[in-house]
Amino acid sequence: MIVVFKPDATQDQVNQVAELVTGMGLRVHFNKGTERQIMGAVGDDRKLQSANWQSWAGVEQVIPILAPYKLVSRDFQKHDSSIDVRGEKIGAKDKMQVIAGPCSVENVEQMMHLSDVVKTEGLGFLRGGAYKPRTSPYAFQGLESEGLDILMEAKKKTGLRIVTELMDPRDIPLFEGRADVIQIGARNMQNFRLLKEVGQLKTPVLLKRGLANTMKELLMAAEYIAAGGNLNIILCERGIRTFEPDTRNTFDVSAIPVLKEKTHLPVIADPSHAGGRWDLVEPLALAAVAAGADGLIVEIHHQPEKALCDGDQALKPKKFTKLMEKIRAVAKIVGRDA
Amino acid sequence: MIVVFKPDATQDQVNQVAELVTGMGLRVHFNKGTERQIMGAVGDDRKLQSANWQSWAGVEQVIPILAPYKLVSRDFQKHDSSIDVRGEKIGAKDKMQVIAGPCSVENVEQMMHLSDVVKTEGLGFLRGGAYKPRTSPYAFQGLESEGLDILMEAKKKTGLRIVTELMDPRDIPLFEGRADVIQIGARNMQNFRLLKEVGQLKTPVLLKRGLANTMKELLMAAEYIAAGGNLNIILCERGIRTFEPDTRNTFDVSAIPVLKEKTHLPVIADPSHAGGRWDLVEPLALAAVAAGADGLIVEIHHQPEKALCDGDQALKPKKFTKLMEKIRAVAKIVGRDA
Amino acid sequence: MIVVFKPDATQDQVNQVAELVTGMGLRVHFNKGTERQIMGAVGDDRKLQSANWQSWAGVEQVIPILAPYKLVSRDFQKHDSSIDVRGEKIGAKDKMQVIAGPCSVENVEQMMHLSDVVKTEGLGFLRGGAYKPRTSPYAFQGLESEGLDILMEAKKKTGLRIVTELMDPRDIPLFEGRADVIQIGARNMQNFRLLKEVGQLKTPVLLKRGLANTMKELLMAAEYIAAGGNLNIILCERGIRTFEPDTRNTFDVSAIPVLKEKTHLPVIADPSHAGGRWDLVEPLALAAVAAGADGLIVEIHHQPEKALCDGDQALKPKKFTKLMEKIRAVAKIVGRDA
Amino acid sequence: MIVVFKPDATQDQVNQVAELVTGMGLRVHFNKGTERQIMGAVGDDRKLQSANWQSWAGVEQVIPILAPYKLVSRDFQKHDSSIDVRGEKIGAKDKMQVIAGPCSVENVEQMMHLSDVVKTEGLGFLRGGAYKPRTSPYAFQGLESEGLDILMEAKKKTGLRIVTELMDPRDIPLFEGRADVIQIGARNMQNFRLLKEVGQLKTPVLLKRGLANTMKELLMAAEYIAAGGNLNIILCERGIRTFEPDTRNTFDVSAIPVLKEKTHLPVIADPSHAGGRWDLVEPLALAAVAAGADGLIVEIHHQPEKALCDGDQALKPKKFTKLMEKIRAVAKIVGRDA
Secondary structure, eight states: OEEEEOTTOOHHHHHHHHHHHHHTTOEEEEEEOSSOEEEEEESOGGGGGGSOGGGSTTEEEEEOOSOSOOTTBTTTOOSOOOEEETTEEESOTTBOEEEEEOSBOOOHHHHHHHHHHHHHTTOOEEEOBSSOOOSSTTSOOOOTHHHHHHHHHHHHHHOOEEEEEOOOGGGHHHHTTTOSEEEEOGGGTTOHHHHHHHHTSOSOEEEEOOTTOOHHHHHHHHHHHHHTTOOOEEEEEOOBOOSOOSSSSBOBTTHHHHHHHHBSSOEEEOHHHHHOSHHHHHHHHHHHHHTTOSEEEEEBOSSGGGOSSOGGGOBOHHHHHHHHHHHHHHHHHTTOBO | OEEEEOTTOOHHHHHHHHHHHHHTTOEEEEEEOSSOEEEEEESOGGGGGGSOGGGSTTEEEEEOOSOSOOTTBTTTOOSOOOEEETTEEESOTTBOEEEEEOSBOOOHHHHHHHHHHHHHTTOOEEEOBSSOOOSSTTSOOOOTHHHHHHHHHHHHHHOOEEEEEOOOGGGHHHHTTTOSEEEEOGGGTTOHHHHHHHHTSOSOEEEEOOTTOOHHHHHHHHHHHHHTTOOOEEEEEOOBOOSOOSSSSBOBTTHHHHHHHHBSSOEEEOHHHHHOSHHHHHHHHHHHHHTTOSEEEEEBOSSGGGOSSOGGGOBOHHHHHHHHHHHHHHHHHTTOBO | OEEEEOTTOOHHHHHHHHHHHHHTTOEEEEEEOSSOEEEEEESOGGGGGGSOGGGSTTEEEEEOOSOSOOTTBTTTOOSOOOEEETTEEESOTTBOEEEEEOSBOOOHHHHHHHHHHHHHTTOOEEEOBSSOOOSSTTSOOOOTHHHHHHHHHHHHHHOOEEEEEOOOGGGHHHHTTTOSEEEEOGGGTTOHHHHHHHHTSOSOEEEEOOTTOOHHHHHHHHHHHHHTTOOOEEEEEOOBOOSOOSSSSBOBTTHHHHHHHHBSSOEEEOHHHHHOSHHHHHHHHHHHHHTTOSEEEEEBOSSGGGOSSOGGGOBOHHHHHHHHHHHHHHHHHTTOBO | OEEEEOTTOOHHHHHHHHHHHHHTTOEEEEEEOSSOEEEEEESOGGGGGGSOGGGSTTEEEEEOOSOSOOTTBTTTOOSOOOEEETTEEESOSSBOEEEEEOSBOOOHHHHHHHHHHHHHTTOOEEEOBSSOOOSSTTSOOOOTHHHHHHHHHHHHHHOOEEEEEOOOGGGHHHHTTTOSEEEEOGGGTTOHHHHHHHHTSOSOEEEEOOTTOOHHHHHHHHHHHHHTTOOOEEEEEOOBOOSOOSSSSBOBTTHHHHHHHHBSSOEEEOHHHHHOSHHHHHHHHHHHHHTTOSEEEEEBOSSGGGOSSOGGGOBOHHHHHHHHHHHHHHHHHTTOBO
């Protein structure tokens, strides 16, 4: 932690700040610059993060040196984490994983059909939402527990690993032992009570970046889960909110390499939500793979025009199959199978 | 709903779209422009909001005419709603309300001291967080149920109305009949399960705008609560996220008049979170009042440098008293008491 | 300047960085933290701003301590600057200035009429654009030099000080000795060649914040002008670009107090462009005054529905007169006449 | 153009609006919805763009149907434009172009060295800035006309096509017949006077997207150039400004496919400025190619740590050569040579 004092800070003010810091078990040292006095605090500066520095008289600026997250940082673990989901790994050096399926579970026929598509393509993970966070209270809200039952049927039939979204801590008993990966959606990225609860589980968690959250905040949300004991975390970039109205979100492709530099956790991308349009799924998916993503989560639907949710961004199975070919080719160039 | 077809849309494609829309009980009419064919759909176009128009071949653009919210709109109710909280009204034409108190409840002494300040100032509402959404899992998370007990003591002693944040549907039994206003924080603005639950209550809800949410989304979140039957909703502007790093958030003062045009619900402002610095509270508070806010929610603390949460943005009681004088003066100019 | 080294930086890497810095005439000192080594550089760290620190092996982060601007900073001059424009001061402690007039000069009758309105209101400054930056090449581009001639007629008749926008260095000869304040528009805030040219003049410059520029960048743009020798600079907040579509821009009212803390230059606000709607001018104007603005620049038009530019945001003279009453009342509360 | 009237608009108000529109040579038709009356205007609605609809009583919303740009739109020309630059084409179906060189021209030796690197790699375009837009007035501002002379030497020696930035209309005589592509930088994207001037030339223009400009605004800026008669325009995505502080800009990779859908002009990407860090150049360059970019513009430097400008984001020649291999491999997958 570096404390920069105002040019007119008094020695008394400086001393008061120093006292507080040493009282927290850190050592301090001073450097007089030409225009400002500066104080460094040596020790674990994460301790000082909830201190109210700016309400101290004489202080101009306080600059943390260490990242506020620890367990999920590269400092804590240098090698890549790879998350084992019933024998398939997400984050393995040699393999990229593609998770596919519809936005929401609609009925048994739909899920049987689409899980076959996924299985036939040789993939290991099926997505499908039973509980749906919808902007409008008048829109389809998901089949809820019935949707989970349908997912279990698809799992039984195909052996695919199920990725599905949890919105409420009260639903955890329904998810445990059934969902193979619990998804925390963008809107719940800072639902701290939910994060704490999934931190108590062993089930892998797919944590989506909030649509206006920084990478640091995403890593802090992951730290919430990790702090509870669950380090099986997969991060997901799915587009952020900007001033640009011509795409649903702005896909932040840079987040992939930057996150992978800061954390050992795997980072995947969601090209369906990022663009919000089926015709953008291919360019964004390939861009993500080229940029080093550990995986993709893609929405597919056999009748997107009739989908109950987000049909606009779903690929038809034929187009998905063609996309997979290109994904595999690009993955190879960056040193991976898919 | 206006459907704009692509210049090269075929008649078949146009017919298919028309069929779907009439199948939903709306009437359609066509207009051939010089470069595009356009179709209007007459009827309640909110029905069509979950349709996947963009996956229909031939369609270029779909433009909704009606706002997606209904119960909270000015169309639905022309006159201002004023929310009665044990005899004091938020949203009344003649009176602006100021809610004050610490960011978080820390101990009995603190709450007794600060509730006295609020009471002495002649105000009716006390804020204080028992459950705290904190970015870091290592930061103080609130006194939780003990904090609620302390708030009840302060209420008993002073008669002040208690405004406190709810983060988890499982805590509702602890809040009911005790909190006078339930606050839904910015990070939970789209926690739809939580919104549905408070929609079932009669307790007034103070709904904060999410830090990257549009006004339309804020109104949709309010619609979630209203759709459950609870129309006692107070909206709160508390700063949005922009590219500007020199303030914690960018206080969107325009949101006050714009929201008040679109909805009949009261709109208040939080100058403490908006700027994140105690020295910005005065200019932002006065700006909000000048722009027509129905109230303010202000953080105060007698020892901000030792506050367990957000001390940086808390006003000391003396400064708060001086601010109240100016608030009252500005309120008078825009036709209100405070 | 603080240099934070990576945890695995070698001593050689550290030495190389130290050498470069001492070679630039600064002194260095080191502090070994528990997880990172840190180097401070003492001296004027503005010298190091164009160094490519991040391409040096071993460096994790470089943190400047001093602001990159100097002449316009409060460090350089503690007291407020007030800019004299033919006897009227912008930035004076006791007086707030209101600049009013149409978006663009359309014809003699319009300017005579509107300059009378401004004069009658007792104000000292008339705005009007002769050169107009328009998003569309097909929109009205301003009367150009003829517009300047009309402004000179209005000036001759009323004695009002003329505020008008310069877009191209080639037009300076037409402006010199005629415009009393040269406006640099938001889109030209980082037109560095234009800034350098007006830095060579003595005419006061009204510099608008770019619609996606930080306050630091605004101050750097002002520093460009100041570095040329012209310190007669007035800053203007006019709304920034955010994700919110329901207002043309988001008026960043916090920028007023924050800028006034960082710089000695006067700061005014443009409530017309900020909201882009005439009905938002009143709340935003009052908010700006309440937040401490040194002045306002307001668009008025007698027939806004027929205005050649931005009629949507122009106030009619009668409404403007009523607004002035409220502006004066709010100004008084924050200690000023208007 | 669709005009939506307020629910309480009077027939008189509606008639007045209709009169204005028919007076502009368009036909109108009305549709009474269940909650709103709607008026369509048939004809070229670009004519109405500078009308001040919102100042008309009774109008709630005005929705344009046609894009405001014409010459650069896909409606105007269905097939891709490919821009011929002395025999090499940018925007050709089969070939992607890579433009490389230093951020700024520093001296003869540097340009000779780096142009050899570019030439040896088999590329056709050399970049290098002689005039530099720098945020700080105290930073290196470019060698100006001397820099152009050095570029001409490199051109003479290698035959490479020169891409260099123009900042001021007064410099055009120095550029004409010497620069093969004139670059308009992000900060000048809405310097309309400069756009008009390059619209008068025949030299191809590389137009960078402003850092907070929408795609529509980029296309409008291109329309300015096209309206002057110069249709040799190449668009460039180079990162936009968002709330994310961990990258210099957010590279909007979606802009590539979305722009290519809206316009026939070629679209290239600048992975150097987008990320602002040399280690992000590879992932972003590959992402851009995978997403369908017609080309790249990449900064290289043999001694980035000593570069006078933006050394942080420059690749060393060896790394650039390795990157080119991967670029060629990814290009092949999306059907192109590079």
